Amino acid sequence: MKKTLTLLAATTALSVAIGVPAWSTIRAADDGAGSPLAAIVQAGQDARPIILARGDDDDDHKSHNGSHYEDDDGDDDDHRHGHRHGAGHDDDDDDDCDGHRDDDECTGSARNAAPAGSVAPPKNGLFGNGAAPTARVN
Amino acid sequence: MKTLLTALTLTTALTLPAVAMARPVTLTTTLNAYGGDGAYLALYVTDSTGAYAGSLWMAGGKSKYYKHLTDWYRATGGNTAEVNGITGASVGAGRTLEITFDLADALFDAGYTLHIDASVENMRDSPNEVAVPLTTDGAGIPTKGRRYVADFTYDM
Numbered sequence: 350m351k352k353t354l355t356l357l358a359a360t361t362a363l364s365v366a367i368g369v370p371a372w373s374t375i376r377a378a379d380d381g382a383g384s385p386l387a388a389i390v391q392a393g394q395d396a397r398p399i400i401l402a403r404g405d406d407d408d409d410h411k412s413h414n415g416s417h418y419e420d421d422d423g424d425d426d427d428h429r430h431g432h433r434h435g436a437g438h439d440d441d442d443d444d445d446c447d448g449h450r451d452d453d454e455c456t457g458s459a460r461n462a463a464p465a466g467s468v469a470p471p472k473n474g475l476f477g478n479g480a481a482p483t484a485r486v487n
Numbered sequence: 488m489k490t491l492l493t494a495l496t497l498t499t500a501l502t503l504p505a506v507a508m509a510r511p512v513t514l515t516t517t518l519n520a521y522g523g524d525g526a527y528l529a530l531y532v533t534d535s536t537g538a539y540a541g542s543l544w545m546a547g548g549k550s551k552y553y554k555h556l557t558d559w560y561r562a563t564g565g566n567t568a569e570v571n572g573i574t575g576a577s578v579g580a581g582r583t584l585e586i587t588f589d590l591a592d593a594l595f596d597a598g599y600t601l602h603i604d605a606s607v608e609n610m611r612d613s614p615n616e617v618a619v620p621l622t623t624d625g626a627g628i629p630t631k632g633r634r635y636v637a638d639f640t641y642d643m
Contacts, residue, residue: 460550460567461548461549461550461567461574462545462548462550462567462568462569462570462571462573462574463567463571463572463574464548464572464574464575465572465573465574465575466572467572468571468572469572470571470572470573470588471541471542471568471569471570471571471572471573473540473541473542473569474540474541474591474593475532475540475541475542475543475590475591475594476509476588476589476590476591477508477509477510477588477589477590477591478509478589480511480588480589481572481588482544482572482573482586482587482588483586483587483588484544484546484575484584484585484586484587485584485585486576486578486579486582486583486584486585487582487583487585
């Protein structure tokens with residue numbers, strides 16, 4: 350008998366401990382009135398940082414045919430690109446490592462290849478030991 | 488004096504085969520006026536079994552776009568070490584890319600094939616745009632590409 354009473358008291362205490370804050374929050378949401386417990390919960394929600402999904406991902410520029418990039422560097426295509434996306438709107442931010450981009454280019458995980466002339470060609474057995482490769486675009 | 492002559496003969500004998508084992512080759516790739524932005528091009532070689540042997544040139548500096556050079560990417564996993572020191576700018580529509588380097592003699596008449604994968608912004612990727620066997624007889628003969636490459640020629 351004593352055991353049953355203890356068990357009942359414990360479950361009641363647990364129900365009150367869980368139920369009161371929940372009930373308080375629901376009531377506050379219903380009538381807009383603030384109760385101390387609801388205010389605490391509300392304050393916690395307000396303090397959460399706002400996470401904005403960024404629309405400037407690389408994949409957004411993908412067309413339906415599976416092709417890709419918005420720009421390239423090292424050539425003069427940048428200018429044409431600006432026109433293609435409309436006057437005054439040039440989303441050429443490839444080279445920006447300003448903390449806004451979420452691609453891996455700025456994190457260093459995607460390293461670009463060393464340009465010709467800056468290092469020796471790879472030792473893949475295809476190249477002789479002569480002059481370094483030279484390229485020109487006409 | 489005799490020692491010097493011997494040394495000279497020896498070094499000459501060692502140097503000559505090395506010189507003879509490579510030859511200057513010019514690869515000329517002319518693009519169509521396809522009306523798009525600059526094309527990324529991967530020039531690479533496969534052996535007689537079709538296995539990737541190595542890269543010759545990468546036109547286009549940003550590795551994040553290499554996945555669109557699909558055959559090359561599949562063969563290399565997009566490893567930029569494959570194109571370190573042989574990477575240049577992408578090539579605009581209607582332009583001609585001319586690359587000159589010393590290529591190993593062993594590449595010619597031995598079943599090797601030169602491939603070009605191409606990719607252009609907002610346009611369809613074109614793996615194996617050009618596939619041309621490397622033979623001494625084939626030098627100077629233009630090969631047409633499938634989509635973006637008007638013609639490709641290698642000259643020795």
